[in-house]
Amino acid sequence: MKKETFEFWFVTGSQHLYGEETLKQVDKDSKTIAVALDKSEAVPAKVVFKPVLTNADAITTICLEANNSPQCAGLIAWMHTFSPAKMWISGLTKLNKPLLHFHTQFNRDIPWSDIDMDFMNLNQAAHGDREFGYICSRLRIERKVVAGHWQDKAVVASIGTWTRAAMAAIDARSMKIARFGDNMRDVAVTEGNKVSAQIKLDYQVHGYGVGDLAHAVSLVPDKQVKELVKQYGDEYKASSKVLSSPSVKEAARIEAGMRNFLERGGFKAFTTTFEDLHGLVQLPGLAVQRLMADGYGFGAEGDWKTSALLRSMKVMSQGLKGGTSFMEDYTYHLDPDNTAVLGAHMLEVCPSIAEGKPLLEVHPLGIGGKADPARLIFKTSLGRAVVASMVEMGDRFRLIVNTMDVIKCPPMPKLPVASVLWKPDPDLKTAAAAWIYAGGAHHTSFSQALNAEHLKDFADISGIEMVLIDEKCNITEFRKELRWNDLYYHLNRGL
Ligand code: MN
Secondary structure, three states: OOOOOOEEEEEEEOOHHHOHHHHHHHHHHHHHHHHHHHHOOOOOOEEEEOOOEOOHHHHHHHHHHHHHOOOEEEEEEEOOOOOOOHHHHHHHHHOOOOEEEEEOOOOOOOOOOOOOHHHHHHOOHHHHHHHHHHHHHHOOOOOEEEEOOOOOHHHHHHHHHHHHHHHHHHHHOOOEEEEEOOOOOOOOOOOOOHHHHHHHHOOEEEEEOHHHHHHHHHOOOHHHHHHHHHHHHHHOEOOHHHHOOHHHHHHHHHHHHHHHHHHHHOOOEEEOOOOOOOOOOOOOOHHHHHHHHOOOEEEOOOOHHHHHHHHHHHHHHOOOOOOEEEEEEEEEEOOOOOOEEEEEOOOOOOHHHEOOOOEEEEOOOOOOOOOOOEEEEOOEOOEEEEEEEEEEOOOOEEEEEEEEEEOOOOOOOOOOOOEEEEEEOOOHHHHHHHHHHHOOOOEEEEEOOOOHHHHHHHHHHHOOEEEEEOOOOOHHHHHHHHHHHHHHHHHHOOO
């Protein structure tokens, strides 16, 4: 994935009342905190210190500058002293970049024996940040509030999580998705209103006939195919018979053609559909797997929402341990003592979640009537993970998230696809019922790098609904939340 260099601007509010000396100290303290955040490994982007803001003009100017800066992915605001919030109204109502309100204090402890009125005048976040919070709430400004000392690891981690979500939301603002073929058959959940998606999420979904892709594939020179097959041999476990097979050569040709097409068009995500493979010899399996590993979003069967979500989750997880992949709830193990979900897809699971070197093989598909496609086969490492599904509810987009444990999978010698076995939180019965009540799709984006907080921050920044199915999920309460949300999102338009 192309590394973008995003910045977050650290802005501190104050006013002139305190005098020059205090303001100098405010400036110095703010700089120290901004530098600490910038240096922190938990924050994966640059944190840029901005001079302390003491009037409405300066605040409005910085908000407009943030809007116009392609590098700026958000503001981190802190009120070291009291900053009367009427002067924030003009700027905040114009700001269109993500906002985090950092409710911190420079000193961790109260200096009991030295504390005097000068100290009290300087260290006022406890009330200054409440004034700022009021105006944000009064203006219905979406923001994340992180409270705690700036040297507290959990506090900085929470800021880091938000910066990842903000970068993904900014990346989505220029999200072009190539849809090769339309949505498959009459599947409902993979569809949705693309105009709404562009209004709300900036997604541009561009439709192409599969012939356009087939043409790009036909232009790939044999030399490039040869080089790619050699690369497969280096990266995967593959027999010489498989590597010299026409299927693998064809898979390489499809990969190169697809990659050229996506790069030329500036696409960040794409979909395919095995119902419509006009002009393609086999369903793109290996090509899709490798493109996902390089950071492209993907959704099968025309599922552009999952494709876009996967891209955003790829951006959020950059540099973190654990992979992120397109996924589908495939089949269940319903032994009452050991319930589990087997997740897989026909072919298209991203090798970023593989444990060890993937195996490259060629097998028949079973449906579709096309040539046998090449695919990578692997298992996934054990541990915590999350799946997310984006659905369109007619009046809004809803993100459904389920936390889980990936568990050990017995050998399945006759199943030649990549797969994951997991136990959803709080248990399979509750998780599956909640998911179905919420209208969650069979397609998801799966990640071992992200957690529910990343997705919540992303949903909040993007202005979409999120419902969480975790270890605390209770069906009765969950159903109430769905009903209340229906009401909220209906009324919210009028607010
Ligand atoms: Mn599917």
